[in-house]
Amino acid sequence: MNQLQVFAVIVCFILSIGISCQVTPTEKPGNTVPISSSDALMNTAIQQAQDTLPLFIKALQNPKPGQTDFSIKVRFPYEGGNYEHMWVDHLTFSDNRFAGILANIPEEVENLRLGDPVSVDMKDISDWTIIDDNHLLGGFTIYAIRSGLTDSERKQFDAGFKYILSDLPALP
Numbered sequence: 001m002n003q004l005q006v007f008a009v010i011v012c013f014i015l016s017i018g019i020s021c022q023v024t025p026t027e028k029p030g031n032t033v034p035i036s037s038s039d040a041l042m043n044t045a046i047q048q049a050q051d052t053l054p055l056f057i058k059a060l061q062n063p064k065p066g067q068t069d070f071s072i073k074v075r076f077p078y079e080g081g082n083y084e085h086m087w088v089d090h091l092t093f094s095d096n097r098f099a100g101i102l103a104n105i106p107e108e109v110e111n112l113r114l115g116d117p118v119s120v121d122m123k124d125i126s127d128w129t130i131i132d133d134n135h136l137l138g139g140f141t142i143y144a145i146r147s148g149l150t151d152s153e154r155k156q157f158d159a160g161f162k163y164i165l166s167d168l169p170a171l172p
Helices: 003-011 040-051 053-061 140-147 151-160
Strands: 014-018 032-036 067-078 082-094 097-102 117-121 125-132 135-138
Touching: 040 053, 040 125, 040 140, 053 067, 053 082, 053 125, 067 097, 067 117, 125 140
Parallel strands: 014 032
Antiparallel strands: 014 082, 067 082, 067 125, 082 097, 097 117, 125 135
């Protein structure tokens, strides 16, 4: 299991957005947290990721020393107009598209498997992360979900998180 896969498992916050999802994040079997598609905090986080995507692309194409583990969270459709958001790593960027390897085990999307190559349109990106000298950059949806945890849940999350978190997402 590579660092991003460990990261994804620890985070345990792959989003399933759809009509039947709950507004309050609650874990279900596996590694997802259902979030309503109308959740304002999550929609703001996704918009922040989209707005700062050019910074991520610039860093991916010309990483600074110490910047590793570039990944994007991508929405993949499944039945009923729902989406499962999963991490993709081993990225390249060309012609306004990302290519990479699926870094999560899908729970709802039946036509993908962990390790599958995927090609991603920029409009389907819901988050991005870079590890910069062991600090998490980006991760807007991670911070959004983390902000909804109780103090004890947040302490437990932070203790199990592999990278250094700040109070707010940092940019490259």
